[in-house]
Amino acid sequence: MSDIIEFLKDEKVDPVLLDGVRQFRAEFSLAGSEEKLKGRIPEADYLYYGREVWEKALAAVLAGKNLLLCGPKATGKNVLADDLAACFRRPAWNISFHINMDASWLIGADSYDGNKVVFRPGPVWLCAKEGGFGILDEVNMARNEALAVLHSTLDHRRMIDVPGYEKIDVHPAARFIGTMNYGYAGTRDLNEALSSRFAILQMPSISDADLERLLAARFPKMREKIRTQFVRLFIEIDKKAQSAEISERALDLRGLLDALKLTEQGLDAGDALEMCLINKTFDSYERTLIRDVVNARIPHDLSSSEIFD
Amino acid sequence: MIKHHYEKASRRALNIIWNAAGRYDFDPCFMAFHSNGQADDYFNTIIGLTDKWLDLTEIAAFFSSYAAHPKAGEFDEFLWLGIEDFVYERELPERPALANMRKLRGEEFFKIQQTLSEQQMTMQSMPVYRQQQTRWAEVTGRHLPLLNTREKRMSETLRFSSNNTAGMDVPSKSADTEHVIRIMRVFLQEYFRYDPVADPRIKKELRGWKAWYSRLASQDYRQKDILLIRTGSGLGDPANAVAVRWEGRRAPQHSEKLDAENRAYIESLFGPCRFTETELQQAESLLCTGNDTGCRLWFVNAAAKQAGNARFGMALSDGAREERPHHPDPEIADTLQRMQIQYKNNRRFLQEHRMMINESIKKLSSELEVLLSSFSRGLPENGRTGHLVPEKAYRISLLHDPLVFVREGDVREMHLRVDILLDASQSRMNSQERIASEGYMIARSLLQNHVPVSVTAFRSLRGFTVLEELKGPDDTDCNGILHYYAGGWNRDGLALKAMHYLYNEKDRQPADDLRLLLILTDASPNDTVAGSSFGKNYEGAAAVEDAAAAVKSLRADGVRTAAVFHGSASHLENVYRIYGKEYIRVFSLQQFSGSVADLLQMVLRESGS
Numbered sequence: 001m002s003d004i005i006e007f008l009k010d011e012k013v014d015p016v017l018l019d020g021v022r023q024f025r026a027e028f029s030l031a032g033s034e035e036k037l038k039g040r041i042p043e044a045d046y047l048y049y050g051r052e053v054w055e056k057a058l059a060a061v062l063a064g065k066n067l068l069l070c071g072p073k074a075t076g077k078n079v080l081a082d083d084l085a086a087c088f089r090r091p092a093w094n095i096s097f098h099i100n101m102d103a104s105w106l107i108g109a110d111s112y113d114g115n116k117v118v119f120r121p122g123p124v125w126l127c128a129k130e131g132g133f134g135i136l137d138e139v140n141m142a143r144n145e146a147l148a149v150l151h152s153t154l155d156h157r158r159m160i161d162v163p164g165y166e167k168i169d170v171h172p173a174a175r176f177i178g179t180m181n182y183g184y185a186g187t188r189d190l191n192e193a194l195s196s197r198f199a200i201l202q203m204p205s206i207s208d209a210d211l212e213r214l215l216a217a218r219f220p221k222m223r224e225k226i227r228t229q230f231v232r233l234f235i236e237i238d239k240k241a242q243s244a245e246i247s248e249r250a251l252d253l254r255g256l257l258d259a260l261k262l263t264e265q266g267l268d269a270g271d272a273l274e275m276c277l278i279n280k281t282f283d284s285y286e287r288t289l290i291r292d293v294v295n296a297r298i299p300h301d302l303s304s305s306e307i308f309d
Numbered sequence: 310m311i312k313h314h315y316e317k318a319s320r321r322a323l324n325i326i327w328n329a330a331g332r333y334d335f336d337p338c339f340m341a342f343h344s345n346g347q348a349d350d351y352f353n354t355i356i357g358l359t360d361k362w363l364d365l366t367e368i369a370a371f372f373s374s375y376a377a378h379p380k381a382g383e384f385d386e387f388l389w390l391g392i393e394d395f396v397y398e399r400e401l402p403e404r405p406a407l408a409n410m411r412k413l414r415g416e417e418f419f420k421i422q423q424t425l426s427e428q429q430m431t432m433q434s435m436p437v438y439r440q441q442q443t444r445w446a447e448v449t450g451r452h453l454p455l456l457n458t459r460e461k462r463m464s465e466t467l468r469f470s471s472n473n474t475a476g477m478d479v480p481s482k483s484a485d486t487e488h489v490i491r492i493m494r495v496f497l498q499e500y501f502r503y504d505p506v507a508d509p510r511i512k513k514e515l516r517g518w519k520a521w522y523s524r525l526a527s528q529d530y531r532q533k534d535i536l537l538i539r540t541g542s543g544l545g546d547p548a549n550a551v552a553v554r555w556e557g558r559r560a561p562q563h564s565e566k567l568d569a570e571n572r573a574y575i576e577s578l579f580g581p582c583r584f585t586e587t588e589l590q591q592a593e594s595l596l597c598t599g600n601d602t603g604c605r606l607w608f609v610n611a612a613a614k615q616a617g618n619a620r621f622g623m624a625l626s627d628g629a630r631e632e633r634p635h636h637p638d639p640e641i642a643d644t645l646q647r648m649q650i651q652y653k654n655n656r657r658f659l660q661e662h663r664m665m666i667n668e669s670i671k672k673l674s675s676e677l678e679v680l681l682s683s684f685s686r687g688l689p690e691n692g693r694t695g696h697l698v699p700e701k702a703y704r705i706s707l708l709h710d711p712l713v714f715v716r717e718g719d720v721r722e723m724h725l726r727v728d729i730l731l732d733a734s735q736s737r738m739n740s741q742e743r744i745a746s747e748g749y750m751i752a753r754s755l756l757q758n759h760v761p762v763s764v765t766a767f768r769s770l771r772g773f774t775v776l777e778e779l780k781g782p783d784d785t786d787c788n789g790i791l792h793y794y795a796g797g798w799n800r801d802g803l804a805l806k807a808m809h810y811l812y813n814e815k816d817r818q819p820a821d822d823l824r825l826l827l828i829l830t831d832a833s834p835n836d837t838v839a840g841s842s843f844g845k846n847y848e849g850a851a852a853v854e855d856a857a858a859a860v861k862s863l864r865a866d867g868v869r870t871a872a873v874f875h876g877s878a879s880h881l882e883n884v885y886r887i888y889g890k891e892y893i894r895v896f897s898l899q900q901f902s903g904s905v906a907d908l909l910q911m912v913l914r915e916s917g918s
Contacts, residue, residue, distance in 0.1 A: 229406065236328055243333035243878045244894065245324055283897065289324050296329065296354055299409040 004044055004087045011051050013058070020062040025089050028131060028173040037130055040091030042082040046257075047217070049210035050076075053203065057084055060199040066154050066176040068139070068195065071203030074238070074253040077179040078137065080203070085133035090173055093127040094135045101142035103149040107162060119165045124176075128153055128160055131171030139178035144191040150176075154197035206253065208235060219260055221308040230256065233297040237277075240293060249281040250290045263304050270300030322348035323877070329357025330365075334879050338369035339389075343421070351414035352389070354407070358396040364486040368392070371490050374505035375497070384501070386437045387467065388493050390444055395469035395489055415445035440464060459500070466496050568605075571771040575607050577641045578648075579775055583610045592810055600847075600855050601803045607775040608807070611789050644796075651741060651794040658742035659749065659791065665898060666746055673754035673902035680910055681725065681758055689715050726761050726782065727751075730808060730828045733766035733777070734799035737831065740875065744829055745793040747873070747901055751827065752780060752787045754902075764790050767804035769836045770797035776807050800847055801834035801887070802855035805870075809863050825869045825912060831876030832884035857887045869912045873905065 005018055030038055048054065060067050061084060069077040085092035095106070104122065111120035127134035139147070153160050158170035178198060180190065206214070211231045215222060234256055241251045255276040262272035278290050322340040325348060327333045337360070341352035359365055372388070375381055401407055418441060439454060443464050446453050456464065465471075469492050497503045576582070582589055589606065597604045636642040659666060691712040704710040731748055748764050755762040764780040764787075775797075780789045808826060834856050836847035847855070863870045872892040874884045884892050891912060893904040 225405065229404075232404075236331075239331070239333070240324070240328060243327070244881075244896075245320075245327070245333065245878065283899075285321075285897075288321060292321065292325050292350055293328050295350065295406070296325070296410065297404065297406050299406050 004047070004083065007047055008054060008087070011049070011054060013051055013054050017055060017058045017062065021058060021087060024062065024173070028088075028090065030089070030091070034130070037091040037132070040093070040132065041089055042086045042092050044083050044086035046076075046079045046083075047214075048076050048080040048083050049206065049214050050204070053080065053201065056201055058087070060201070061088065061175055063199075064172075064175075065199040066178070066197060068178040068180065068190075068198035068200045069203050070180050070200060072181060072205070072251075073248040074251050075203035075205055076253070077181075077203055078135070081133075081135045081137075081177045081179060084175075084177060085135070088133070088173075088175075090175075091127075091130060091132040092135055093123040093132050094137060095123045096137045097139050097141040099141060099143065102146045106146075107149055107160060119162065124150065124153060125160060125162075125168070127176075128170040128174050129168055131173035134174070134176040136176060136178040138180060139194075140180040140190050144194065147191075147194050151193060151197065154194075205238060208232075211235075211253075215257075215260070218257060219264070219308070222260070223307060223309060226302075226307050229297050230260070233294060236293050236297065237290065240289065246286050246289055247281060247283075250277055250286070252277060252280050255280055260307075263302075263307050266304045268300065268304075269298050269302035269307060270294075273298060322353045325350055325353035326357040326360075329354040330360035331357075332360075335360070335365075336877070336879065338365070338372070343417075349414075351410045352393070354410065355389075355393050355396055358400050359392055362396050362399045362482065362485060363392075363489055364482060367486050367490060371493055371505070375503070378503065378505070380501065380503075383434045383437055384497060386434070387440060387463075387496065390440055391467040391469040391492065391496065392489060394444075394467065394471075395485075398470035399485075411448055415448040418442075418445040419449070419451070436460070436463075440467060463496075463500055466492065466499070571773065572605075574641065574771060575773045575775060577636060577638070578644060579607060579609045579777055581609070583608045583778075592807070596803065596806050596810055600851075601800070601806070603772070604769075604800065604803055605773045606803075606807055607773045608778075608811075609775065610778045611781045611784065648792070648794050652792050655742050655745040655791040655793060659746055662746065662898065666750055669898065669902040670750050670753045670757070673750065673906055674757040676902070676906035677754055677758045677760075677909065680906065680913060681760070691715055725823045725825065727755050727763075727825045727827060728782075728808065729762065729764045730804065730826060730830075731764065731766045731779075731793055732799050732801075732828070732830045733768040733793060733795050733797070734835075735796050736799070736833060736876075737795040741793065741795050743898065744795075745791050746898065747829060747895075748779070748790045748793065749787050750901065751905060752790060756785065756787065765808070766793055767799065767807075768795075768797035769800040769803070774800050774803045774807065774836075776804065776811075798836040798847075799834055800836040800852075801830070802847075802852065802859045805856060805859035805863060809859070809866065809868070812863075812866070812868060823869065823913075824867065825871070825909075826863060827908075828870070828872045828888075830872050830874060830884070832872070832874055832880045832887060833876060853883045853886050860887055871908055871912050873908065 005021060008018055008021075009015075030041075057067060057069075057080060067084075069080060071077055082092065106122050106124040108120050108122040108125050110117050112118070121129070124134055126132070152158075153170055154176060159167060160170065161167040176198075208231055211234060212227060215227050215230060219227070234251075234253065237246075237251055240246050241248050259269070259272040259276035262276065263269050273294050274291075278287050278294065281287055281290065322342065323337070326337045326340065327335075330337075337356055339356050341349040341356060343349050359368060372385060375384055378384065397407060397411060422442075439456065439460055440463060442454050443456065443460075444467075445451075469489055494504065497505065584592060589608075592608075593606050596606060636645060692714050693711045694714055698713055698715055701710075701713040704713055729748055729751055731744055737744055752762045752764055761782040762780070763778060763782040766777045766779055768775055768777075779792055780787055805828075812824065832853075834847065834852040835849075836852075860870050870888065870891065872884060872888040874881075874892050874894045875896070876884070881894070884894075891908070893908045895901050895904050
C-alpha cells in the first residue's frame with residue numbers, strides 16, 4: 001500500500017493541508033513503548049474518493065476537532081474514518097454503538113484481577129490515553145444519557161475522570177470520529193450537547209465520476225464499458241432508494257465491490273450480483289424490483305472474461 | 310400487449326418505467342403487461358426510455374388523438390413497434406444490456422405464440438401479428454416470414470430509426486419527437502387512410518395528453534361513469550382489470566330526471582341513506598357549498614347496507630354460491646355481483662395471510678396498550694407528599710409552602726374514539742384486499758383495547774359523495790370492513806367535511822377526551838364534478854388545498870387527524886400539504902403495525918402536550 005498522502009496529492013487536495021498532515025505525523029510518531037500500537041493503524045484497503053470532503057475532514061482533524069460524519073448508506077463514512085486514521089498514522093479503536101451501550105462500555109469498569117478490584121479500561125479511555133483515533137460507529141444508536149460521559153472527553157476540557165480512580169488528560173493526538181445515519185431502524189437524533197462537540201460533515205453520495213475511479217482503482221483489468229454499466233447500475237439503485245421505492249438494504253457499495261470480486265473468481269455477473277446485492281433485501285417483491293434494475297444494465301450470463309481483460 | 314393507463318396499475322411495471330426514464334416523478338400514460346398479467350420488463354423499459362429520448366407528453370397526445378377510433382388498439386401496437394425500434398437504437402450505446410433484453414423479449418414472443426390456442430390466435434390482429442413476427446424474427450435471427458409488398462413496406466416504415474430524416478449528429482428531444490410523430494401520422498394515413506388530426510369525431514387540436522384527458526373526464530361525461538369492480542386479484546389479468554368506463558357518446562345535460570336516476574343508482578348500489586330527506590337536505594345545504602357546490606351527499610350505515618345486500622339476494626357467506634344478484638337493471642346487478650366477488654377476495658386474502666395479520670394485530674394491540682396506559686397517566690406533579698425536591702425545601706420554613714414534594718401523576722379517565730376513513734376510489738383498485746386487511750387490523754387492535762372504532766369508506770360517483778359505514782362504533786364484529794371495494798372518484802375535501810358533520814351529530818357527542826380520525830389514503834383527490842375554484846374537474850393543487858382546509862377545520866375542532874399513506878412518491882408532497890407531519894407511509898403489510906403504532910404515538914403525544 002503506497003502512502004495515502006500520495007493518493008491525496010493525486011486527488012489535488014490542498015498542499016497546505018498535506019503539509020499539516022506531515023507535521024502531525026512528525027510530531028506524534030509512534031515510538032518506543034508505542035510501537036506495539038502500530039498494528040492498530042488501519043491498512044486503508046478502500047480509499048475515499050472526494051476532494052472536498054477530504055479537505056474538510058483534514059482541516060477539522062488538524063484543528064484538533066472531533067468529527068461527526070453524517071449521511072445515508074453507502075456514502076463512505078467508515079471508509080473515510082479509517083482512511084483518516086491511516087493518513088495521520090494513528091492507532092484506531094473501532095467502537096460499534098448499540099442501544100445497551102453505557103458508561104462502563106465506553107470508559108471502563110471494575111474488574112477483579114484475582115487479588116483485588118481493578119479498573120479495566122474501555123476503548124474510549126485507551127484511545128484517549130494512547131492518542132488514537134476513536135471511531136464511534138453509528139453513534140446515534142446509543143441512548144443520549146449513555147453518551148453524556150463523553151462530554152468532558154470531547155470538549156475543551158479533554159479529560160476523563162473516573163470516580164475512585166485516576167483522572168487522565170486526553171492525549172493531544174487523540175481524535176474521535178463519529179459516524180451516523182438518520183435512516184436506520186433504531187437510530188435517534190443526537191442531542192445538542194453531544195452534537196455541539198463535533199464538527200459535522202455531511203457526507204454526499206458518491207458521484208458517478210468518483211465511483212468510476214474507485215472501480216478503476218480496485219479492478220484495473222475491468223473493461224471500461226462494463227465499468228460504466230456497473231456505475232450506472234449503482235446510481236440507478238441509489239435513485240430508486242431515494243424515491244422510497246425500495247429500502248436502502250440493496251444500496252450497498254461494499255456489495256457491489258464484493259460482486260465484482262466474485263466475478264473476478266469466475267462467477268457470472270448475474271449470480272454474483274444476486275448474492276451480493278439483490279439478496280441483501282429479504283422482501284421478495286423488493287428483490288424483484290432490484291433484479292429488474294440489474295437486468296436492464298447487466299445481462300445475467302455476463303461472464304468474467306467479458307468483464308475483465 | 311400494451312394497455313392504456315388506468316386499466317391496470319402495477320408497481321413493478323411503474324418501477325421499470327421510472328428506472329429507464331431516470332426519474333420517478335411522473336405517471337406514465339402506458340404500461341405493458343404479458344397476457345398472464347405480469348409486467349413486460351422489456352416494453353416497460355422501452356416506455357421509460359421513450360420518456361428519456363422523446364417528449365412522452367407529445368407522444369401520448371398523439372396516441373390519445375385516435376383513442377375514439379375502433380382500431381385504436383391495433384394502431385397502438387403498430388406504433389409502439391416503431392417507437393421500440395427508435396428508442397432502442399438511441400439507447401443501445403449507453404445500455405448494451407438492452408440488446409440482450411430485446412433478444413429475450415423476441416424469444417418470449419415465439420414461446421408465447423406456441424402456447425396460444427386456435428381461438429386466441431384468431432382473436433389477434435393478423436396485420437399486427439405479422440409485423441411483430443417479422444420484428445422478433447429479425448431480432449432472434451429466425452427465418453423471416455413471407456410478407457407481401459404492402460406488409461414489407463409497412464415493416465420498413467415501422468423502422469422509425471432508419472426513417473430518421475432529421476439527420477442530426479446530436480439528437481434533440483424535440484426534433485426527434487416531431488420526427489416520430491410525423492412518421493406515425495404518415496403510417497396511419499398510408500396504411501389505414503386515417504389522419505387523427507383531421508378526424509371529425511375528434512374536434513380538437515393536439516394540445517397535450519393532459520388537456521385532452523381532462524376534457525374527456527369532464528363534468529359533462531360524469532353522469533355516465535359506471536362503478537366497476539376489478540374481478541381479478543391484485544396480480545390478475547389486466548384484461549379483466551377495468552377502471553372507470555366511459556360511454557362513447559356525450560351525456561345529456563344535468564336535469565332533475567337525471568338527478569333522480571343517479572340517486573336511484575346510488576341507492577341501489579349502497580343502500581338507503583341513513584338520514585331522512587329533510588336531514589339530508591340540511592346536510593347538503595351546509596356542506597355542498599363553495600368548492601362543493603352542485604355536489605350531493607349520501608350516508609349509509611352498516612345495518613342498512615346489510616339489509617340492502619339481502620334485498621338483492623347477495624350471498625356473502627363463505628360457502629354461498631356466487632349467484633347473480635337479482636336487480637332489474639343488468640348494469641347494477643353486474644356491479645353488485647362484482648362487489649360480492651370482491652368481498653370474497655378480501656376474505657380469502659385475510660385467510661391466506663392470517664398468520665401475519667394475527668401477529669400484526671397482536672403486536673399493534675400490545676403497543677397500543679402501552680401507549681394508552683402511558684397516555685392515561687398524568688405527568689408528575691407537585692404535592693404535599695412524595696419525593697422531596699431538595700432545592701425547594703427552603704420554601705417550607707420561609708414561605709410556608711408545603712408543595713415541595715413531587716408525586717406521580719394520577720391515572721386519569723380517558724375516552725378515546727377512533728374513526729377510520731378508507732379512500733375507496735378506483736385508484737385503490739389494485740390494493741383492495743390489502744386496504745381492507747389494514748382497516749381490519751387497526752379496528753381489531755383498537756377493539757382489543759376497548760377503544761370504540763368505526764370504519765367508513767368514501768368515494769364519489771355520479772356527483773354523489775358516498776360515505777359508507779363498514780363498521781359502526783358499537784359493532785364488536787369487524788367483518789363488515791371486508792365489504793370494502795374500490796371504484797369511483799375521491800373528493801377528499803367533501804368527505805372530510807362530511808365526517809366533520811357527523812362528529813357534530815347528537816349521537817356522536819359523548820364526553821370524549823380525544824377523537825381521532827385516521828385516513829387511509831393515496832393523497833390524490835380528484836372528482837369529475839367541478840367546484841367554484843376548479844376548472845373542469847376537482848383535481849390538482851386546488852383539490853389538495855381543499856382537502857387541507859377540511860383537515861385544518863377538523864383539527865381546529867379538536868379532532869386529531871392523521872393519515873396512513875400508500876401512494877406514489879409523486880403524491881408525497883400532497884400528503885404533507887394535507888396532513889402536515891401527522892402521516893406515515895406504508896410499503897408493506899409487515900411494517901404496517903409498527904408504523905401505525907408510531908403514528909398513534911405521535912398523535913397521542915401531541916394531544917397530551
